Amino acid sequence: MTDVAPVRARTGPGPDFFDRARRRLSFDVPAALDDPNAPATRGDLDPESWKKAGVVASKPAAVLIAVVDREVPTVILTQRTADLTSHAGQIAFPGGRIEPQDESPVAAALREADEEIGLKPELVGPFGYLDLYLTFSGFRILPTVARVAPGYTLTLNPSEVAEAFEVPLEFLMEPGNHQRQSRDWKGIIRHYYAIPYRDRHIWGVTAGILRNLYERLYRT
Numbered sequence: 001m002t003d004v005a006p007v008r009a010r011t012g013p014g015p016d017f018f019d020r021a022r023r024r025l026s027f028d029v030p031a032a033l034d035d036p037n038a039p040a041t042r043g044d045l046d047p048e049s050w051k052k053a054g055v056v057a058s059k060p061a062a063v064l065i066a067v068v069d070r071e072v073p074t075v076i077l078t079q080r081t082a083d084l085t086s087h088a089g090q091i092a093f094p095g096g097r098i099e100p101q102d103e104s105p106v107a108a109a110l111r112e113a114d115e116e117i118g119l120k121p122e123l124v125g126p127f128g129y130l131d132l133y134l135t136f137s138g139f140r141i142l143p144t145v146a147r148v149a150p151g152y153t154l155t156l157n158p159s160e161v162a163e164a165f166e167v168p169l170e171f172l173m174e175p176g177n178h179q180r181q182s183r184d185w186k187g188i189i190r191h192y193y194a195i196p197y198r199d200r201h202i203w204g205v206t207a208g209i210l211r212n213l214y215e216r217l218y219r220t
Contacts (some may be wrong), residue, residue, distance in 0.1 A: 011038075011047075013189075016068070016094070017073055019062075020217045021127035024217055025128025025129060027126075027128050028130060033132055033142050034060055036056060036058055036167055040065045040130045040131075040132045043057065043135065043136075057138050058138060058140070059097055060097070060098040060139075061139040062095050062106070062109040062142050062144060063092070063095025063112075063142075063143050063144070063209070064113045064146050065143050066146055067146065067147055067148060068152070069147050069148065069150055070150050071087070072159055072168055072169075073164070073168070073169040073170075075168075075172055075210075076117070076123065076146070076165075077165060077167060078091070078116065078117060078162075078163065078164050078165075079161070079163040081158070090206070091203075094109070095116075096115075097139070099111075105142045106108065109126075109143075117154045117156055117157070117164050118153070119154060119157065120152070123151075124147070124148055125146055126144050126146040128145060130143040130209065130212050130213060133205065133209055138192045142214075143209050158210065165200075167200070172195060172210050173210075173214050173217075173218060177195050178193055178195055178210075179195070180192075180193060180194075180196075193211045194207050
């Protein structure tokens with residue numbers, strides 16, 4: 001089901017988003033994707049908190065930031081099912097662990113999007129990667145930004161995805177919608193981004209990656 005709020009005409013980030021993505025992103029894979037000792041600056045915890053928590057992010061993963069090329073561009077997000085062992089019920093990008101058979105992180109992102117929501121790779125045009133994002137659940141996520149043709153159809157995998165929906169890109173790229181929040185996690189204060197949208201609570205990893213998208217494409 002698609003859920004898109006009305007927004008004003010293409011005056012925000014929509015009109016030039018794809019041009020910016022082409023110019024500012026690349027397919028260079030950071031060494032830190034596979035090397036936990038290589039520097040990676042984005043994630044759920046600051047460096048000191050990682051040490052206190054005793055958490056090691058060691059599992060390479062990929063997600064797809066699928067931007068639908070509509071008159072008002074949108075981003076496809078999913079609601080994870082409530083019985084998953086990791087991030088159950090949360091809002092996420094299509095994606096998952098990079099498997100040995102995947103030729104690249106972008107290949108993993110496309111495979112996972114097909115498996116989870118039935119988004120066919122031939123409808124997806126990747127532009128490149130954002131920064132590596134480390135999660136407290138142990139993943140080293142490399143997001144792929146891509147254009148999606150608007151005529152797509154989805155078939156959800158009910159064991160992983162409860163719902164797929166769209167959010168206007170302009171809303172997600174408005175820094176005034178990016179909230180900084182915090183909560184206690186195992187005795188450590190975790191600071192994170194949240195981007196509330198209607199009755200959707202976009203927060204944590206997903207909001208942090210969207211913030212990175214804004215910073216990479218719209219901060220000069």
